Amino acid sequence: MTRTKLCGITSASDRDAAVAAGADALGFVVDVPVETPRELTATDAATLVADVPPFVTTVLVTMPETPDDAATLVEEVNTDVVQVHGLDPAAVSDLAASTDARVVAATDLAGDHAAYAAAADAVLVDSTDADGAGGTGETHDWTRTRELVETLDVPVVLAGGLTPENVAEAVGTVGPFAVDVASGIEATPGEKDHDAMAAFVSATRGGEP
Template sequence: MTMPGRTRTKVCGLTNADDVAAAVDAGADALGFIVDVPVDTPREISPERAATLVGAVPPFVSTVLVTMAPIESIPALHERVGTDAVQVHGDVDVGAIDRLAGDCDAALVKTVDAAKPESARAYADAADALLVDSTDESGAGGTGRTHDWTATHDLAASLDVPVILAGGLTPANVAEAVGAVDPYAVDVASGVESEGGVKDHDAVRAFVSNAAGASADGAEVSA
């Protein structure tokens, strides 16, 4: 689905207050906090730490709980962390996402594998947005790999739900990605890090600026 206006940005995998402040100062629209995932990642933090970081985010910047927790435990986890949205990873039944929408007072983002567009279509009516990523065998994202942007563009254009592009994005390629896909938003984690779980603040600023300054035809957007 093509959405009007500039492409929004989400900086994900935030682990500390300095990086949260840097992402906010850079103009990121959304901040992601990874809690309760069964994969080894330096970006996972405890619910308590996530709640503290979320509490410091100013108004008009969205916060996102990113999790692979059992679906039945997500409402309680969300209540502890207090984000505006929940991003669900893994192989989750569409009916479970429907039920979660009724049990959780948050916008729901479902991550889908870029290599399996049929799964995106299945979740389109149940989720508030879809995040198309290069996933691993566990269903987790954050692989740092890009995928076929042309196919993702065609998928996004065919869906009546916002599509967020993730997977291998960096300050160097995000403008090209926006031009190719025309997504509602782009999502970055490892592509703006100085080391695992620690953001490079210059890279965060460049990513947000390059994403916001790109358009679907690859031209820069004038102010």
């Protein structure tokens, strides 16, 4: 079964609605050098994470300057997983050696996927902007991501431009371990549409290849 990560959670009501929708993982954005309505302080993220129920995975999403910065932030926010953008494979490997959290390396179709796969527990393939950040709301070539699913020996997470309307097709085309959505389930930037979250999870499960 393809898993779902609902990302950019900023409030207790959105967190609880994501859990009720059946999300497998929740993403909390902290310490990113780009303007985004989804960013939280580490303190606020830790407060939201503390009340996520058992069996729902919590994910810190960050763009750290160094692996040590990311490891310190994981301890502060206390998530199960850290998803890092902007680090090269060597830095991702250093991070994996310095934290007990599972590490997801985010990259795009131009990234060194084999090197990231060797360094991390999973690879997330996203549509990124000029700064290397995700959350663009743009899709990419899913057939190329399918090739990564078939060749990499770690789980591949599909992100970028996913919505309740297209996620079933994406899952059927790519066959990813998980799908990741942020802007595609929002009522306004940074605020989730609770019906859209439920529809996204349902559509993901209906799109099994």
